[in-house]
Amino acid sequence: MTTSVQRLTVLGATGSIGMSTLDVAERHPDRFEIFALTAHRQIDALFEQCLRFSPRFAVLGDDNAAGLLRSRLREAGSSVEVLAGSRALAEVAEHPEVDVVMAAIVGAAGLQPALAAARAGKKVLLANKEALVLSGRLFMDAVAASGALLLPIDSEHNAVFQALPADYRRDPDACGVRRILLTASGGPFRSAKLAELDAVTPEQACAHPNWVMGRKISVDSATMMNKGLEVIEAHWLFGAPAERIDVVVHPQSVIHSMVEYADGSVLAQLGNPDMRTPIAHALAWPERIEAGVRSLDLFEIARLTFERPDFERFPCLALAYRALREGGAAAAVLNAANEEAVAAFLDRGLAFRRIADVIAATLERAHGLSVDSLDEVLATDERAREIAREEIRNCR
Incomplete structure (x- = not known):
């Protein structure tokens, strides 16, 4: 059994994935040491985490927030060094003393530090699906060039990873994999009448029946864009084309995903x-370690059910498949438009069912964009956001 301590940077420490990561790591102090914690602007939460885990570094999104945290930690007698900005995020991800990076910053903002960790050859725990949606080829090339170990954290992709043979990445064609089946809960509106979706509020969209998640990802689950992004992510992680990745609605969220083989x-x-x-x-x-998760009681669950996804109810899922098949910059455009549309919905500036309309219109208008370098990825992301914001204004 491994006995050496792994030094861990948690990107997005105050979010649900970050907090769960710290919960697991805290159960195994002989195996994990917290090197750096980052947050966008949640000063109070990051302050408490710094006192509890004593990382070497804490990073916040801007100088003002960092200054406030620095003062509070100094008053509390803490020696944690506080940094600020996107460059600092990359620094704590690629730092030579770091062994493991949990990439859990939501959205496009998480791309640069996750890519920095991959380029530095770290063990990268990827919870930020947008890193692959925005720049799949670029990211996977960085992993291959550096020898980084990329492990998926999304429950669906982690399940697929566990169900695949150990040598799958070395020779996928020789492993006899027929298809990947990504399960989806269907979110809070799986059985709602379509007419009822016109009046959906942010509070309703964020009330996921099975998972406790942040607001943005909860809305993505309600539109099933989250599953669409996962289809694109699965393509890059496992080298599977769109026609070999199916979505199965499974309301109980007990089977996290499946792999079908050539022998049935x-x-x-x-x-x-x-x-x-x-x-x-x-x-x-x-290896396997204790996670603090209760054992699965199949007798309590009693039954597992499955449904085909309804693309009329969930047009965002269809748009994600379309973007994957189009290739090029389409997935990056899809992601940027979705982030802008979801933000507008959460601010009550866009109706729930218009989210898909904004994304579709942005895909139609965004032409001649490229994602062959990080600069091009960021430029494409910004241009797609400009178009999406115009479309949102047109919907009001």
Whole structure:
């Protein structure tokens, strides 16, 4: 069994994935040491985490927030060094003393530090699906060039990873994989009448029936864009084309995903809907450690059900498949438009069902964009956001 301590940077420490990561790591102080914690602007939460875990560095999004945190930590007698800005995020991700990076910053903002960790050859625990959606080829090339170890944290991709043979990445074609089946809960509106979706509020969209998540990802689950982004992520992680990645609506969220083989076998990974399971799996891989998750009681669950996804109800899922098939910059445009549309919805400036309309219109208008370098990815992201904001104004 491994006995050396792994130094861990948690990008997005105050979010749900970050907090779950710290919960697992705290259960194994002989295995994990917290090197750096980052947050956008949640000063109070990051302050408490710094006192509890004593990282070497804490990073916030801007200088003002960092100054406030620095003063509070100094008054509390803490020696944590506080940094600010996007460059600091990359620095704590690529730092030579770091072994493991949890990439859990939501949205496009998480791309640069996650890519820095990959380029530095770290063990990268990828919870930021947008890194692959925005720059799949660029990111995977960085992993291959540096020898980084990339482990998926999304429960679905982690389940697929567990159900695939160990040598899959070395020779996918020789492993007899027929298709990948990504399960989806269907979110809070799986069985709602379509007419009812016109009046959906942010509070309703964020009330996920099975998972505790942030507001943005909760809305993505309600539109099933979250699953669409996961389809694109699965393409890059596992080298599977769109036609070999299917979505299965599974309301109980017990089977996290499945892999079907050429001989007809289907391997599934099951567990209670608790993100500490995939986090613990990736943190300790290839070993297994206690995650604090209760055992799965199949007798209590009693039955598991499955449905085909309804593309009329969930047009965002269809748009994600379209972007994957189009290739090029389409997935990056899709992601940027979705982030802008979801933000507008959460601010009550866009109706729930118009989210898909904004994304579709942005995809139609965004032409001649490229994602062959980080600069091009960022430029494409910004241009797509400009178009999406114009479309949002047109919807009002």
